[in-house]
Amino acid sequence: MKVPGGFLKHPRRVRSRRPAEERVKDFREIDKFPAAGQASIQADRCLDCGIPFCHGLGCPLGNSIPDVNGFASLGNIEEAWRRLQETNPMPEITGRICPAPCEKACTLALGNDAVSIRDIELFVSEEAFKRGLVKPVRPKRETGRKVIVIGSGPAGLAAASRLRRKGHTVTVMEKAFLPGGMLRFGIPDFKLDKSVVDRRIKIFEEEGVAFRTGFRAGVDMKAENILKSCDALLIATGARQPRDLNVEGRELEGIYFAMEYLWGMNSFCAGMQREDKIISAKGKNVLVIGGGDTGSDCACSAIRQGARDVLQVEIMPPPPQDKGGINPSWPAMTPVMKKSPSDEEGARRMWSVGLEKFEGKDGRVKSAHLAEVKQSSGGFEKVPGSEFEVETELVILAMGFLHLRHDALIGELGLKLDGRGNIETSRSFTSREGVFSAGDAARGASLVVSALEDGISAAEDIDAYLSGDKKERK
Numbered sequence: 210m211k212v213p214g215g216f217l218k219h220p221r222r223v224r225s226r227r228p229a230e231e232r233v234k235d236f237r238e239i240d241k242f243p244a245a246g247q248a249s250i251q252a253d254r255c256l257d258c259g260i261p262f263c264h265g266l267g268c269p270l271g272n273s274i275p276d277v278n279g280f281a282s283l284g285n286i287e288e289a290w291r292r293l294q295e296t297n298p299m300p301e302i303t304g305r306i307c308p309a310p311c312e313k314a315c316t317l318a319l320g321n322d323a324v325s326i327r328d329i330e331l332f333v334s335e336e337a338f339k340r341g342l343v344k345p346v347r348p349k350r351e352t353g354r355k356v357i358v359i360g361s362g363p364a365g366l367a368a369a370s371r372l373r374r375k376g377h378t379v380t381v382m383e384k385a386f387l388p389g390g391m392l393r394f395g396i397p398d399f400k401l402d403k404s405v406v407d408r409r410i411k412i413f414e415e416e417g418v419a420f421r422t423g424f425r426a427g428v429d430m431k432a433e434n435i436l437k438s439c440d441a442l443l444i445a446t447g448a449r450q451p452r453d454l455n456v457e458g459r460e461l462e463g464i465y466f467a468m469e470y471l472w473g474m475n476s477f478c479a480g481m482q483r484e485d486k487i488i489s490a491k492g493k494n495v496l497v498i499g500g501g502d503t504g505s506d507c508a509c510s511a512i513r514q515g516a517r518d519v520l521q522v523e524i525m526p527p528p529p530q531d532k533g534g535i536n537p538s539w540p541a542m543t544p545v546m547k548k549s550p551s552d553e554e555g556a557r558r559m560w561s562v563g564l565e566k567f568e569g570k571d572g573r574v575k576s577a578h579l580a581e582v583k584q585s586s587g588g589f590e591k592v593p594g595s596e597f598e599v600e601t602e603l604v605i606l607a608m609g610f611l612h613l614r615h616d617a618l619i620g621e622l623g624l625k626l627d628g629r630g631n632i633e634t635s636r637s638f639t640s641r642e643g644v645f646s647a648g649d650a651a652r653g654a655s656l657v658v659s660a661l662e663d664g665i666s667a668a669e670d671i672d673a674y675l676s677g678d679k680k681e682r683k
Contacts, residue, residue: 215253215282221322222247224331229553233512236398236478239550240305243325248332251325252282258316262540263326267314269662270296274311274326281329290337293330298367298661299409301338302392304331305401307658308502314540338408345415348376354675357382357439359426359618362390363657364648365445366409367664368671369418375672380419380439386481388420391447392657393479394472397506399513399550403479427618436622441643441671444618444632445664448649452608454498458567463574467503467607474510490516494600496577497521497556498564499607507605508551519556520599524582524589527560563589565596567604576600610654629653637667638674645671 224243226232232239255278264274273292280289293300304327315323337343354377358365361383373379387393389406414420426435436442451466453459465488473487490511497504497511500523508519528544552558563582569575581595612630613619619626625633625640631653632639632646639646647667648660 215250216256216317216321216324219250219254221254221325222251223325224328226550226553229550229555232399233509233554236513238305238402239399242335243328243332245332245336248325248329249282249284252278252329254317254324255279255282256316260316262314262316263311263324265314266540267311269310269656269659270665271662272296272300272311272330277333278324278326278329281333286333286336286340287342289333290342293333294337294343297330298370298665299363300330301334301405302363302401302409303658303661304328304334305405306396308656310656310658319539343412345412346374347416348374350376351378352376352675354378354441355380355439356441356443356671356675357435358443358445359435360390360445360447360648360650361385361388361420361422362445362447362648362660363392364447364650364660364664364667365390365443366413367661368443368445368647368668369664370413370416371665371668372671373413373416373418375668377672377675378419379417380421382424382426382435383420383422384425386423387479388422394475395468395503397471397475397510398478399509400506403475427616427621432618432621436643440675441645443637443667443671444624444639444644444646444650445648445660445667446613446618446650448610448612448631448654449614450611450630451606452611454564454606454608456564456566458569458574461567461569461574462572463569463602464567464604464606467499467507467605470507470605471503471510474514488603490514490519490603492517493602495519495603495605496599496601497605497607499523499609500525500558500560501607501609502549503609504605504607505549505551505556507607508556509554511603511605512551512554512556516603519551520601521551521556521558522562522564522579523558523560524563525560526584563591565591574601574604577604610649612653613650637663637670643674645674 225241226239261275264272276292277289309327311326312323317323356372356377356379358369358381361381369379369381470488476482477487491514495511495516497507508521511519528546530546565578567574581592582589627633632651634646634651637645647663
């Protein structure tokens with residue numbers, strides 16, 4: 210490190226956000242880009258640990274975080290980038306949207322404030338692009354083997370790139386009109402500008418990965434015909450079956466799942482959909498059910514559309530304000546209350562609140578009946594006398610996902626499903642010869658960084674299979 214003991218001299222600093230009153234007027238990224246000086250100083254805070262938990266227990270990808278930080282501290286962006294891209298196929302994206310489990314596992318996080326690892330990752334990545342260090346990697350030889358990847362989200366993209374670099378012919382099939390999956394349609398532009406996704410897709414194309422968009426596997430082409438056209442098939446369709454509510458009034462118009470809402474909003478921002486064809490919050494009282502990041506994304510989007518009022522409710526109690534001295538669960542993630550972008554932008558948030566029913570008029574939702582709840586051995590129970598009603602013309606259900614959609618492709622392939630409704634796998638191998646699965650389709654809804662790791666692992670398994678080694682990797 211450039212400054213030994215930097216963690217004693219410098220406090221933790223993270224990238225700042227654009228002022229709320231400014232950013233609600235557009236869909237540009239809300240985070241400001243970390244400055245070179247700030248990134249270098251934060252890198253100085255890295256302890257050069259004997260046992261760096263950040264990349265062992267924290268980062269699913271196993272990023273060489275101490276090495277990256279060390280070179281960033283010295284201003285050696287070329288070497289920092291080389292180390293970073295060895296394990297992470299798209300660090301410029303994870304540097305923007307990853308919740309940074311590496312920081313939760315940072316040795317400093319045991320009793321102090323962690324190194325700003327995510328900011329350093331983003332700085333190194335963007336500097337690498339500016340300096341022309343990010344280049345497509347073409348295979349040294351062609352194997353003549355063909356792989357089809359269904360789904361162009363993070364798992365599918367990571368697998369496709371790795372397989373192509375090994376010399377296999379790779380085609381990614383995507384049912385949407387543009388590749389990117391949830392990166393493009395599930396994450397708002399104000400968190401991840403789609404030019405960043407396009408830039409990475411272009412690199413994959415230059416490596417030789419082919420994309421076939423607007424293609425519904427199992428509908429436009431039968432599963433058996435897809436299998437016959439390739440040597441291995443990877444299913445990376447994500448976990449898109451949303452968690453629903455079984456309450457009175459659920460059938461009323463004006464109640465939508467989060468992905469229905471965000472998909473249309475992102476399509477509009479991309480110029481692919483007319484504003485009058487998407488779900489609009491303009492002039493409406495909006496109720497977002499679900500207190501996570503997706504709920505916050507919906508609340509922020511509604512504010513930008515001109516909602517009259519936005520209320521976000523969560524059935525769980527609020528997390529503690531801070532970790533309270535020594536972190537009791539380190540190096541695991543410890544939930545701590547954070548001020549989300551939606552809080553800063555004027556959305557109201559309530560915890561320990563459950564929904565009882567919806568009421569409507571002329572077939573459209575007009576109000577929601579809510580109540581305070583408390584946790585019990587059986588789950589949650591209503592606090593007597595705590596019922597209240599809120600007016601709402603738009604309800605967005607952002608309560609997470611159950612499993613992948615059990616569509617025609619899954620049915621035709623006859624794949625076994627696990628107890629949660631996801632594709633049953635042993636590593637990446639499914640119950641059918643030559644068919645693999647990765648990402649949320651196999652593990653259930655999780656982090657982008659976990660999906661990337663799954664995609665890389667699946668690529669290794671597929672390459673071994675195509676090379677004649679069908680043994681499971683340990």
